[in-house]
Amino acid sequence: MATEFEMKEIKSGDPEAARHSSMAAPQKSVTVKFENLNYSVSIKAKKTVTEKVILNNVSGMFKPGKFTAIMGNSGSGKTSLLNAGAVKGGKISGDLIINGEKMDTKFMKKMSAFVMQDDVILGTMTVREAITMSALLRLPPEIPKSEKLDRVDEIISMLRLDKAQNTVIGSTRVKGVSGGERKRTGNLIIFKIPAMAMEMVTNPSIILLDEPTSGLDSFTAYSVCTTLSDLAEQGRTVVATIHQPSSDIFLIFDDLLLLSEGRVAYYGPSSAVIDYFTKIDYPFPDYVNPADFIFMHILNNSEEAKQADKKKDALNKVLLEWDNSENKKVMLNTPATQKGLPADVMKVNASFYEQFRFLLTRAGKNVWRNALMVRARLGQAVFLGILLGLVYRDVSSRPLKSQTQALGIFLASVFEDVQVALFLAPMLIMPMMVFSGFLINNNNIPVYFNWIKYLSPIKYGFTAAAKNEFQGLVMTDQFGSLTGEKVLDDLAFTDELPVDQNLYVLLSMFIILIGMAYMALWRATKKVV
Numbered sequence: 001m002a003t004e005f006e007m008k009e010i011k012s013g014d015p016e017a018a019r020h021s022s023m024a025a026p027q028k029s030v031t032v033k034f035e036n037l038n039y040s041v042s043i044k045a046k047k048t049v050t051e052k053v054i055l056n057n058v059s060g061m062f063k064p065g066k067f068t069a070i071m072g073n074s075g076s077g078k079t080s081l082l083n084a085g086a087v088k089g090g091k092i093s094g095d096l097i098i099n100g101e102k103m104d105t106k107f108m109k110k111m112s113a114f115v116m117q118d119d120v121i122l123g124t125m126t127v128r129e130a131i132t133m134s135a136l137l138r139l140p141p142e143i144p145k146s147e148k149l150d151r152v153d154e155i156i157s158m159l160r161l162d163k164a165q166n167t168v169i170g171s172t173r174v175k176g177v178s179g180g181e182r183k184r185t186g187n188l189i190i191f192k193i194p195a196m197a198m199e200m201v202t203n204p205s206i207i208l209l210d211e212p213t214s215g216l217d218s219f220t221a222y223s224v225c226t227t228l229s230d231l232a233e234q235g236r237t238v239v240a241t242i243h244q245p246s247s248d249i250f251l252i253f254d255d256l257l258l259l260s261e262g263r264v265a266y267y268g269p270s271s272a273v274i275d276y277f278t279k280i281d282y283p284f285p286d287y288v289n290p291a292d293f294i295f296m297h298i299l300n301n302s303e304e305a306k307q308a309d310k311k312k313d314a315l316n317k318v319l320l321e322w323d324n325s326e327n328k329k330v331m332l333n334t335p336a337t338q339k340g341l342p343a344d345v346m347k348v349n350a351s352f353y354e355q356f357r358f359l360l361t362r363a364g365k366n367v368w369r370n371a372l373m374v375r376a377r378l379g380q381a382v383f384l385g386i387l388l389g390l391v392y393r394d395v396s397s398r399p400l401k402s403q404t405q406a407l408g409i410f411l412a413s414v415f416e417d418v419q420v421a422l423f424l425a426p427m428l429i430m431p432m433m434v435f436s437g438f439l440i441n442n443n444n445i446p447v448y449f450n451w452i453k454y455l456s457p458i459k460y461g462f463t464a465a466a467k468n469e470f471q472g473l474v475m476t477d478q479f480g481s482l483t484g485e486k487v488l489d490d491l492a493f494t495d496e497l498p499v500d501q502n503l504y505v506l507l508s509m510f511i512i513l514i515g516m517a518y519m520a521l522w523r524a525t526k527k528v529v
Helices: 078-086 105-111 127-138 145-158 179-185 196-200 218-233 247-252 270-279 290-298 308-323 326-332 352-369 371-392 399-416 418-423 426-434 447-455 457-470 484-490 499-528
Strands: 032-044 049-062 067-072 091-098 112-115 206-210 237-241 255-260 263-269 474-477 480-483
Touching: 032 078, 049 078, 049 091, 049 255, 049 263, 067 078, 067 218, 067 290, 078 206, 078 237, 078 255, 112 196, 127 145, 127 196, 127 352, 145 196, 196 206, 206 218, 218 237, 218 247, 247 290, 255 270, 263 270, 263 308, 270 290, 352 371, 426 447, 426 457, 457 484, 457 499, 480 484
Parallel strands: 067 237, 067 255, 112 206, 206 237
Antiparallel strands: 032 049, 032 091, 255 263, 474 480
16 A cells, blocks of 8 residues: 655656756745635526636645645636636635735736747747747847847757757647647647747746647656756746646655645645545555546545546535635735745837837738748739729720719729628628728718718728729710719719829728727736736
């Protein structure tokens, strides 16, 4: 019968393989303590909004110099605990304390690195370019560029990406590095948060990771966890959710936090977990992976078979045992090793000009390297060019041909707004088309609908195109002649703005819409971070 998990030194592979980073220690060690933490999210139904409680009176501590693993079955609240700690959404109640002080979101954001699960790095970038981008944009401007690039080299070496540093990361459309190397380059899930390598450039005091080993083979997963342990030994607070670790990976953890149904089942050293559960009548067999036994026999709350109620009662007993245990009381009374927050967490990052210049260059590279997109856009340009060229080919100055010209003007107006049509609802676009002056003559628009045309970019484009085409034009055939001014008068365009002013209005609309889009994105990022 196993009594204690004392195999820390029996790690498979070479434990020194990952210990070659020269990354500096964090600016200050940080202890994250949370007491009676409750976390809930809003779930919107058709007509109602309900609050779902995900964390229920959770207490624990993430210590500097320790690699803490958060384990639990699906839906236990593992990822939600990381979200609550990084303040990335939902409603939080309880005490969240950093180095003995109540948490302030602006400090937490500056001190922590949040690495989520799914890749979102541009597939057309190389590994080095992705990490360099983070370094140049996020490090303070007073740090010399050479020092920033040196830090990139250190991170590449630390994560053993030397051979892949100049390889394109890849995506579903772009072939690139392997999945394991991409995982080490960075992960990101729905909460829109930076990846491990890209976050490490800021030398964070806290590293939070959501299932960093998901999708990796055993050796790569072990390598990643060993690296995280090394980062913790440098004085960082490293916390990761782990779904089903191997026995070798379990040995790497310093502390373990077990969650079930949003409540704590155990918190403390991972090496003491066997003794703890043995004392409450859950003895571990010899030669068993502790993680497997915990999931299968302690945290298993499935509703299968006749013993479902019995298992649920047993799980509730485990949760109550922790709530009343001495370990919990000792943990809550443990003081932080340091007081106060790092003094320079409010440093300003790269200037707006530097951000714009770098992101513009990145966007250009992304377009050029995405061969499929380049071919699609070239094909679109050629197709539209041929189409419009055929429409306007050999257009004569005769009234019978004016309908053909009008069709070309209409097509031009519609294609100018095709991108808008992709994002705006048809119920907004259709009135703009109807009251643009093409489908309905301006003189026939009801007075109470007349204001709609002034909101229509199609109207200004159509008016400018019509005036540009017909002003000063004389069309003749065997029946007589017709002036362009007569056509404009029939369209009720005579009193409309001249060509240049219509173009100015279109430009103004473009600037306003782009500005509104920027503000919407800015507000969205403020809600997330």
